[in-house]
Amino acid sequence: MTALAGSRTTGSAVRRGSGLLLTVLVGAQFMISLDATIVNVALPSIKQDLGMGQTSLGWVVNGYALAFGGLLLLGARLGDVFGRRRMLFIGTVVFALSSLWCGLAGGPGQLVAARALQGVGAALMSPVAMAIVIATMDGQARNRALGLWGAMSGLAGGLGMLCGGLLSQLSWRWNFLVNVPISVVLLTVAVGSVPESKVPRNGRPDVLGALLSTAGLSLLVYAVVRTRETSWTAPSTLLMLACSAALLAGFAGWERRAADPVVPLRILRSRTVSAGNAVTALTGGVGQVTYYFVTLYVQQALGYRPLTSGLVFLPISAAIFLTSTRASALIRAIGLRRALVAGLALSAASLLWLSRAPADGHYVADMLVPSVLWGLGWGLAQATSFIAPAQGVRPDLAGVASGLIATTYRIGGAICLAAMITTAAARTAHVTPAGATAGVAALASGFRVAFLGGAALALLGLLLALLLPRLEPPEPAPVAASRAGDAQDEPAR
Template identity: 65%
Template sequence: MTTTRTGPRTRLILTALVGAQFMISMDATIVNVALPSIKEQLGFAQADLGWVVNAYALPFGGLLLLGARLGDALGTKKVFVAGTVLFSLASLWCGLADSAVALVAARALQGVGAATMSPVAMTMLVAVFDGRARHRALGWWGAMSGLAGGLGMLLGGLLSTASWRWNFLVAVPVGVLVLVLSRHLDQHRVPRVGRPDVLGAVLSTTGLLLVAYAVVGTERDGWAAWSTSGLLGVALLLLAGFVLWQQKAADPLVPLRIFGNRNVSAGNAVIALTGAIGQITYFMLTLYLQQVLDYGPLASGAVFLPISAVLLLVSTRTAWLIKLVGLRGTLAFGLGVTAVGSLWMSAVPTGGDYLTDVAGPSVVWAFGWGIAQAASFIAGAQGVGPDLAGVASGLIATTYRLGGAIGLAVVVTAAAVRTESAGGSVDALTGGFRLAFLVAAGFAAVAAALCALLQPHRSRTPARTGD
């Protein structure tokens, strides 16, 4: 079923799919403010505490392509439901975990569930909706990604006042609601022309997992360490082998012909930079508020409420803007405004306050980034037919997540060097944050330039059916 119209059933489908994305995105941030309590109660060593976050991020980033192709092979609804069940049960295990090892293992299962749900949910959005309806649906998808990040920190601060366990348990009823709504989903499957591409899955998944693991390790070991460069070298060899194998496989995991679509190629480059900008800004702004302005977790989360409100507003209006000025113009405009907001934030002072130094630039940034995020998702799927919807969705999810992880790791390392070279004082710390926001502005400028490579948007033929 493909539709350009909205009706009760299509609204329920959209609610189920964007609800799943909201749950996945919120889980990436809701745990951050609870880390001190988790460390105290479960006996984490300081050096190991990062695994509460990374155990989720590694399988999530590395298994996205495989998750998308599982949906193609086994049926999108079946895989989506299985991933939602796994994510919900893993969330319950997280909330009941009685040891550090149990919590890390449960977080890893959450990551596997998220890697299964996220690309398959986007596959169904691309397959079910067409034309402007697809643009609106992907706009809501992008809105949930941004909104969940801000609300996750605020909700995490509220829940952790009772117990850190509620930061995980809150996902369980959301998962149950998504499962109830999933009965309205249709089963989509792509006919296969050969044996499943097991070798391609192993090469790509192992390569991406090693990239993600090496990048995460730079926070501890740095980029120059053998543990980092060695892992990245092996990962590059595996990914190069993956590309070569895709040219020979009868039913490749990622048919290379998809990159003949300029929107897919250029769009995914923009998506990676957009993901990096979002990760950098959320991470660095939170640290600036807490480490320089002495905000508590709850107050820091509240700062992101206006950001989340603006993201929701503009992301859901992006389809209208695309109709008005086209996809390239909309994406370039959003990235330009994002660059202005990031550049403004790069002037944050040591003795600043929210109203004069944070409110203005953060709202401008949110206005631009909300448009850019939604439009980049649309660009990455533009002109892709149902037979390649799963591949396109897997690429979008993978480049967005790994682009964010790699971009953040690069900037965290650069900011730390800047801070240490300046003596490690509060002024030096602020200098590191300024550098991070300046790099984010540069990423936005580069992404805006890449928009010139996108093909002009052409409206597709109206859909065949609706409800």
């Protein structure tokens, strides 16, 4: 009863200041998404300035990914238990201070440690911000908010490339320090606009479940990111994947018995949640694969500098923003499932077109139109893939739902990207004469195979999207007097 009563208070607060609330929540996601690409552009400068080797430089990315991906479920649960507003504030402060530490780092060890701490802050911010959206909004209001969420994620990816190139002209340190003023602005606005909400405990905190999920997910992320240097079939990789599977299986078994589980498994009996999260994972994969290999193609095949490469992503980001912000209207017009299928179909068709780009191609002739079409399709697919798993989820399960969405999106994307990197490298090696260095033609051949793989991922997501029910999210209804057992009910299917 407490949880639902809190939701009524929160809902009225949201209606009074929905604009500022969305600014904070979407702004937090924008900053996290911006950080991913803005840092990648700075890696060559970091390597030269700090004298880092290739392995230690990889940990500037991997340390962040490991903490972020491994702690998303725990971050969502901490928001449920201790208050989502409180965790959003703590996560933002941690992210800001760790960004400052990154910018002032005097050596490789400091930078890697600061990046890992930055991942902890992001793991608190991202799922909690989405949980507030799911808990406080419903129907078209939730669709609009999650569409804007997807728009900012896509826009930040492209702007990060451009801003990263510009800031790197001054110093790579500014690629991290830029997060500090953004965080200060978000915290200032959040003080008067973000309401508190939490879910009452049903028993002891699920410490074992938290440990098992964090260890299992962290080990999975580590095993996946290591495949960029080692083979998927290497004994160390297979051992880590097996240990991760065992930990996650143990987590699932324990959650069935825990009094206050991190993830109540009954939520997965909802077809919108289970199928929706599977589509979210594949959509995240399509996005990561496309961003990564478009960047490599324009730099290694077309010979563009990092700053010019950033400009290539501006029309893509504009296309993503256009369809993401109109996802709610498209859902009203044709339904959620059709909108999701349409977005994935256009993404697949565009990637098939990109797979025809030659090694000696030209941006305007070979990249511009298909990449913009991809932005239109993926922008719609991303927004609707965030909306689908949130259908019918009530406020008391908002944290669980947001944790699952954030986790499947990030880890699904990482797995798909690692698989396509391996596939592209194998193709490049296959067409390169023995003992020779891979030339532009061989590299481009690998990129084309990766684009084909991205199209296959989009088509697989399309097939899974057909499993979603036709039922659309209901419009908000007055909350009736709750029963004592309301918080235990399953989400609507």
